[in-house]
Amino acid sequence: MYRYDEFDQDFVNAxxxxxxxxxxxxxxxxxxxxQFRPLRLMNGVYLQLHAYMLRVAIPYGTLSSKQMxxxxxxxxxxxxxxxxxxxxxNIQYNWPALSDMPTILxxxxxxxxxxxxxxxxxxxxxTADHFAGAAADEVADPRPYAEILRQWSSVHPEFSYLPRxxxxxxxxxxxxxxxxQTHDIGLHLKKNAGGELGFAVYVGGGQGRxxxxxxxxxxxxxxxxxxxxxxxxxxxxNLYGRRDNxxxxxxxxxxxxxxxxxxxxxxxxxxxxxxxxxxxxxEADIRAIEAYFAPPALTPRPEGEDAVRVxxxxxxxxxxxxxxxxxxxRNPDYAAVTISLKGIGEAPGDASDSQMDAIADLxxxxxxxxxxVSHEQNLIFPHVARADLKAIYxxxxxxxxxxxxxxxxxxIIACPGLDYCALAxxxxxxxxxxxxxxxxxxxxxxxxxxLKLKISGCINACGxxxxxxxxxxxxxxxxxxxxxxxLGGSGDETTTIGExxxxxxxxxxxxxxxETIVDTYLAVRADRSERFLDTYRRVxxxxxKEALYAGETKAA
Amino acid sequence: xxxxxxxxxxxxxxxxYRADGSFAETIDGAQLAKDKAEQDRLEAIGxxxxxxxxxxxxxxxxxxxxxxRIVPQRLRERIRAAGPTxxxxxxxxxRSAPAAAAGFDGGGI
Numbered sequence: 001m002y003r004y005d006e007f008d009q010d011f012v013n014a015x016x017x018x019x020x021x022x023x024x025x026x027x028x029x030x031x032x033x034x035q036f037r038p039l040r041l042m043n044g045v046y047l048q049l050h051a052y053m054l055r056v057a058i059p060y061g062t063l064s065s066k067q068m069x070x071x072x073x074x075x076x077x078x079x080x081x082x083x084x085x086x087x088x089x090n091i092q093y094n095w096p097a098l099s100d101m102p103t104i105l106x107x108x109x110x111x112x113x114x115x116x117x118x119x120x121x122x123x124x125x126x127t128a129d130h131f132a133g134a135a136a137d138e139v140a141d142p143r144p145y146a147e148i149l150r151q152w153s154s155v156h157p158e159f160s161y162l163p164r165x166x167x168x169x170x171x172x173x174x175x176x177x178x179x180x181q182t183h184d185i186g187l188h189l190k191k192n193a194g195g196e197l198g199f200a201v202y203v204g205g206g207q208g209r210x211x212x213x214x215x216x217x218x219x220x221x222x223x224x225x226x227x228x229x230x231x232x233x234x235x236x237x238n239l240y241g242r243r244d245n246x247x248x249x250x251x252x253x254x255x256x257x258x259x260x261x262x263x264x265x266x267x268x269x270x271x272x273x274x275x276x277x278x279x280x281x282x283e284a285d286i287r288a289i290e291a292y293f294a295p296p297a298l299t300p301r302p303e304g305e306d307a308v309r310v311x312x313x314x315x316x317x318x319x320x321x322x323x324x325x326x327x328x329x330r331n332p333d334y335a336a337v338t339i340s341l342k343g344i345g346e347a348p349g350d351a352s353d354s355q356m357d358a359i360a361d362l363x364x365x366x367x368x369x370x371x372x373v374s375h376e377q378n379l380i381f382p383h384v385a386r387a388d389l390k391a392i393y394x395x396x397x398x399x400x401x402x403x404x405x406x407x408x409x410x411x412i413i414a415c416p417g418l419d420y421c422a423l424a425x426x427x428x429x430x431x432x433x434x435x436x437x438x439x440x441x442x443x444x445x446x447x448x449x450x451l452k453l454k455i456s457g458c459i460n461a462c463g464x465x466x467x468x469x470x471x472x473x474x475x476x477x478x479x480x481x482x483x484x485x486x487l488g489g490s491g492d493e494t495t496t497i498g499e500x501x502x503x504x505x506x507x508x509x510x511x512x513x514x515e516t517i518v519d520t521y522l523a524v525r526a527d528r529s530e531r532f533l534d535t536y537r538r539v540x541x542x543x544x545k546e547a548l549y550a551g552e553t554k555a556a
Numbered sequence: 557x558x559x560x561x562x563x564x565x566x567x568x569x570x571x572x573y574r575a576d577g578s579f580a581e582t583i584d585g586a587q588l589a590k591d592k593a594e595q596d597r598l599e600a601i602g603x604x605x606x607x608x609x610x611x612x613x614x615x616x617x618x619x620x621x622x623x624x625r626i627v628p629q630r631l632r633e634r635i636r637a638a639g640p641t642x643x644x645x646x647x648x649x650x651r652s653a654p655a656a657a658a659g660f661d662g663g664g665i
Contacts, residue, residue, distance in 0.1 A: 026565075026609075027565070027566060029608070029609040032609070033565075033606070033609070033612055047563055047568055047612060047613060048568070049570065049632070049635060049636045050568070050569075050570055050636065050639065050640070050647055051563075051567060051568035051569060051570075052567070052568035080646055095646075097566060097567035097568070098565065098566055098567060098568065099566055099567065347642050347643075418631065418632060418635060419635060419640035419641055419642055419643075420640060422613075424632075427631075427635075427641060429640075429641075429642045430641055430642055433642060476631075479629065479630060479631075480631075481631065
């Protein structure tokens with residue numbers, strides 16, 4: 001894992017000191033809310049419906065056990081015993097007092113964490129594939145590049161007051177698990193014909209009220225040009241991005257209005273002036289950062305194969321969990337494990353302080369002290385010996401985190417929605433809970449197969465509904481909650497924006513509507529191997545519309 | 557009919573203005589503004605509380621009376637008055653029965 005050097009630690013400590021002073025002055029009434037708001041937002045402090053909210057950055061979703069224990073400590077000491085893992089691989093606390101923020105940030109700094117740039121019109125936490133460094137299909141670990149981007153973008157003076165927020169994601173595999181095409185910049189780490197590392201560069205993706213799939217503006221950028229090229233993109237955006245209208249200020253609008261070809265031309269021109277400057281990454285520096293992410297020493301554990309086979313025979317539930325939540329590792333004696341934070345009927349992404357502590361202990365004992373947060377709001381052990389899988393499963397059962405539903409219909413992404421969020425128009429969590437309860441039966445879920453259901457409580461789309469195979473968007477209509485359904489979205493290497501299927505559904509209707517959609521899929525799919533998304537792409541919306549609305553048409 | 561609400565500076569707690577001049581942590585007993593003049597008065601109080609660095613996100617919200625209970629019209633405000641609907645062990649609803657009753661009561665709108 002990356003470890004802070006003296007500059008990192010001094011910088012974070014100085015920021016804690018600075019913000020502590022700002023909080024003190026705010027509480028003493030020496031600065032107004034208008035003056036304080038941008039300062040608190042720069043430090044991840046929002047004001048929501050019930051209390052302040054603190055969003056803590058988890059760079060590229062990577063945590064050590066020590067850091068996870070600190071997150072548990074903060075939940076227990078300053079909050080209400082839980083935290084919410086987000087679609088940006090961060091964690092949010094929903095109840096901290098402003099007066100406690102300086103202490104919380106000091107606690108975070110003691111384990112090399114902070115909340116800087118988790119809000120505001122700056123470059124936010126850089127996200128990455130949650131299986132980075134472990135995935136069998138990976139060309140190289142994308143996290144060293146995410147770390148280089150983090151260092152470059154932290155309080156970057158030129159990019160601290162952008163027209164709007166800016167999100168970067170990096171993946172190192174063809175199979176995109178980081179949803180890079182929904183980001184302002186998406187980087188696909190790959191090798192060229194000569195075996196050299198570099199990036200395919202995507203720009204202008206995003207969700208929100210104007211969802212757009214990112215456009216590829218360069219097929220191969222040499223790795224040492226990462227910062228020069230990103231700087232070029234940010235410069236074009238900073239210069240021409242709209243500042244007069246918040247809703248048109250994201251780079252996706254600029255790319256769309258300028259045209260991909262012309263935008264790419266502007267970036268390339270800017271890049272020509274930068275490519276041989278100090279922004280060109282020295283080979284030694286890249287390799288030095290890469291060394292921080294060296295994989296753990298994975299000693300041979302060939303006994304795992306037999307151990308797993310025997311344990312499968314002994315326990316059906318373990319076998320199901322293995323099928324669903326355990327994926328291949330690049331080392332055949334090892335595996336990567338998804339710890340579902342989507343217990344049936346639970347709030348997606350929430351974990352209690354004791355669960356966080358238990359996961360930290362387990363990671364230390366069996367997973368090389370490494371934990372990931374996925375953008376799908378689950379936790380990951382990236383490196384686990386197959387021989388230890390049963391022991392890990394048994395412990396996860398003890399703490400209520402052994403739900404075998406990864407990638408199934410109850411593995412729902414949901415934003416906090418109207419239960420917490422000041423921007424929300426409708427609840428998300430309750431919708432997720434009702435759907436989860438309706439589809440609780442695991443055999444049924446497995447029969448349905450891979451189905452990504454994503455729920456947002458407002459058009460800002462924190463719940464990624466636009467790219468859900470089934471997306472649900474909560475709106476407020478005439479004072480009541482109304483849920484609009486989109487179908488056919490996807491957030492992978494074939495990123496697609498879902499299509500609105502028809503009129504929305506009330507809170508009491510939405511679960512039935514989802515069940516109707518699922519039953520229709522089961523009726524029209526070619527066979528069990530045809531996933532929901534494949535079926536939708538083959539048959540289009542017609543059978544789903546018919547099933548949902550035919551009665552109404554006839555009645556009319 | 558309206559009441560004055562906001563969030564307290566120090567801890568962000570949702571609060572409502574009462575006739576005794578305090579901002580209380582529950583909506584019960586909030587000062588009701590039944591006409592324009594009373595609304596103007598509450599609005600001025602809210603502006604002053606904001607200027608005095610006591611209360612943030614100050615707002616006059618629409619409410620109705622049911623059996624003497626103050627119930628906000630919008631779900632958003634009912635959730636503020638009670639707490640998250642998925643965690644009835646948290647927020648004001650977890651503290652006392654009357655507060656819970658004043659807030660969210662099962663989703664019917």
